[in-house]
Amino acid sequence: MPGLNDLYQEILLEHNSKPRNFRKLEEANRSADGYNPLCGDQIQLYLKVEDDKIIDVGFQGTGCAISRASASMLTQSVKGQSVERAQEIFDAFHTMLTEPDAELDYDTLDDLECLAGVSEFPTRIKCAVLAWHTLLAALDGKSEGVTTE
Amino acid sequence: MTTNASGFDVARIREDFPILDQMVNGKPLVYLDNAATTQKPQVVIDALVNYYTSDNSNVHRGVHTLSQRATEDFDIGRSKARQFLNAGSDQEIIFVKGTTDGINLVAQSYARPNLGEGDDIIISTMEHHSNIIPWQVLCQEKGAHLRVIPISDAGELLIDEYEKLLTPRTKLVAITHVSNVLGTVNPIEQIVEIAHNRGVPVLVDGAQAVPHMAVDVQKLGCDFYVFSGHKIYGPTGIGVLYGKSELLEAMPPYQLGSEMIKSVTFEHTIYNDLPFKFEPGTPHIAGVIGMGAAIDYLNGIGMDRIDAYEHDLLEYGMECLSGIDGVQLIGTAPGKSSVMSFVMDSAHPHDIGTILDTEGVAVRTGHHCAQPLMHRFGVPATARASLSFYNTKDEIDLLVKAIDRVIEVFS
Numbered sequence: 001m002p003g004l005n006d007l008y009q010e011i012l013l014e015h016n017s018k019p020r021n022f023r024k025l026e027e028a029n030r031s032a033d034g035y036n037p038l039c040g041d042q043i044q045l046y047l048k049v050e051d052d053k054i055i056d057v058g059f060q061g062t063g064c065a066i067s068r069a070s071a072s073m074l075t076q077s078v079k080g081q082s083v084e085r086a087q088e089i090f091d092a093f094h095t096m097l098t099e100p101d102a103e104l105d106y107d108t109l110d111d112l113e114c115l116a117g118v119s120e121f122p123t124r125i126k127c128a129v130l131a132w133h134t135l136l137a138a139l140d141g142k143s144e145g146v147t148t149e
Numbered sequence: 150m151t152t153n154a155s156g157f158d159v160a161r162i163r164e165d166f167p168i169l170d171q172m173v174n175g176k177p178l179v180y181l182d183n184a185a186t187t188q189k190p191q192v193v194i195d196a197l198v199n200y201y202t203s204d205n206s207n208v209h210r211g212v213h214t215l216s217q218r219a220t221e222d223f224d225i226g227r228s229k230a231r232q233f234l235n236a237g238s239d240q241e242i243i244f245v246k247g248t249t250d251g252i253n254l255v256a257q258s259y260a261r262p263n264l265g266e267g268d269d270i271i272i273s274t275m276e277h278h279s280n281i282i283p284w285q286v287l288c289q290e291k292g293a294h295l296r297v298i299p300i301s302d303a304g305e306l307l308i309d310e311y312e313k314l315l316t317p318r319t320k321l322v323a324i325t326h327v328s329n330v331l332g333t334v335n336p337i338e339q340i341v342e343i344a345h346n347r348g349v350p351v352l353v354d355g356a357q358a359v360p361h362m363a364v365d366v367q368k369l370g371c372d373f374y375v376f377s378g379h380k381i382y383g384p385t386g387i388g389v390l391y392g393k394s395e396l397l398e399a400m401p402p403y404q405l406g407s408e409m410i411k412s413v414t415f416e417h418t419i420y421n422d423l424p425f426k427f428e429p430g431t432p433h434i435a436g437v438i439g440m441g442a443a444i445d446y447l448n449g450i451g452m453d454r455i456d457a458y459e460h461d462l463l464e465y466g467m468e469c470l471s472g473i474d475g476v477q478l479i480g481t482a483p484g485k486s487s488v489m490s491f492v493m494d495s496a497h498p499h500d501i502g503t504i505l506d507t508e509g510v511a512v513r514t515g516h517h518c519a520q521p522l523m524h525r526f527g528v529p530a531t532a533r534a535s536l537s538f539y540n541t542k543d544e545i546d547l548l549v550k551a552i553d554r555v556i557e558v559f560s
Contacts, residue, residue, distance in 0.1 A: 004507050004558060007503070008504075013558075039515060040523070040530040041499075065500045066500070068497075123503075124503060127499065
């Protein structure tokens with residue numbers, strides 16, 4: 001059994017208590033909702049995208065520490081990136097959580113690596129990936145709600 | 150874990166439940182998710198194994214020996230369930246898949262033909278989704294109204310408000326006996342009396358009551374009472390719908406097929422008598438036999454002794470949890486049953502659940518299939534520790550220690 005410290009790392013707890021870009025983006029031109037009904041985790045993600053570049057990003061919602069910290073870190077890692085790069089970050093993040101034997105792309109993951117411990121807690125992976133699937137839905141222009149349950 | 154003053158030997162009882170004796174994440178298992186499902190005593194496991202090993206056969210069909218044995222045990226299972234609820238006769242005991250199935254049966258076979266446009270069905274704020282949605286969808290279809298009894302901040306039904314909701318258009322009251330989130334024990338006798346004074350029948354969701362207290366449907370006076378076998382230490386997939394025979398007689402069958410018929414031609418079918426009219430197809434024979442073994446086991450201990458022991462344990466648990474800074478209990482009605490729901494200032498229920506699990510403590514986290522109740526208390530979810538007579542005060546202490554760990558991680 002992996003230790004709790006692998007899961008609730010200091011940086012994750014810090015993002016949970018002080019989430020970054022935790023606001024509704026008034027000038028957003030893309031948005032999507034994510035909802036895990038069994039958990040009650042709920043997120044609204046807002047993007048301002050211009051010329052295939054994510055100019056700004058914000059989120060709101062309620063959820064556990066893992067979903068909230070993951071959403072907060074998502075906003076930091078994709079802000080200012082191209083849509084294509086955001087997809088690469090998503091892929092690297094998703095691989096880290098769902099393919100334990102895969103080699104990690106540390107350059108792409110950067111701080112997100114602190115969420116690697118979640119992969120040892122299978123029931124919590126859905127919390128960590130909710131914001132990220134919501135991001136893809138917003139980029140794809142999908143209006144219906146996303147769920148990772 | 151010693152025999153207490155009332156002679157309740159918990160250590161001895163725990164030996165009846167093989168699953169309890171194990172380590173989880175390097176810690177002794179503390180199973181506090183009994184409101185979700187209860188663990189099974191060896192006698193129930195043995196009853197299932199023996200049935201499949203020695204007696205497996207279809208019931209009410211064969212003349213051969215195995216079929217006779219299976220039929221006899223199956224029929225005895227019905228009598229045990231009847232005695233357990235103190236119903237008037239075996240034909241008032243309908244075997245269903247569980248509480249949800251029983252409620253759907255009543256919604257479709259009783260309420261549907263009796264509900265018209267502008268009529269009302271009354272439920273309460275503290276219902277499980279399974280005692281909301283069957284009525285909600287039926288009301289929508291019929292143009293009827295679903296009326297909801299409000300509750301106090303402690304989690305008690307507001308009886309005055311309930312009385313105001315009853316009108317000549319009320320066709321049914323569907324109410325839980327014990328809340329799966331709050332532990333509140335509702336005053337069913339009073340609720341039934343008020344409804345019956347206006348000629349309105351009452352269905353009681355007993356899923357969270359029957360594991361914890363002696364239930365007498367004749368004393369309660371209710372028209373329908375439903376519970377699940379797996380919450381009384383029996384198998385999953387089996388449950389009981391009790392219904393007054395005059396109501397059941399008048400109701401059309403819920404599902405159609407074999408077993409529920411007397412004679413069939415291509416032009417016409419004559420339905421079987423109660424209870425078989427509501428039990429088409431091969432029933433869950435092993436489930437009925439296993440549930441019967443569970444009822445025997447509970448009777449062997451005595452429901453009144455279980456009630457007293459669990460009440461003492463709950464009182465201790467509520468006292469311990471209410472003493473922790475940053476923990477808020479949801480559901481504080483006096484005389485409540487074995488459920489302790491709580492939220493914490495520092496941690497979301499799912500984080501609480503994960504950290505408790507690393508300490509070997511199993512609790513449920515989430516909305517507990519009672520989202521409207523979560524809205525009532527303004528929380529997205531709660532953590533819920535729910536007790537059984539095999540739990541101990543030592544285990545409550547381990548729960549408290551595990552909660553301290555949550556506080557430590559999130560400090």
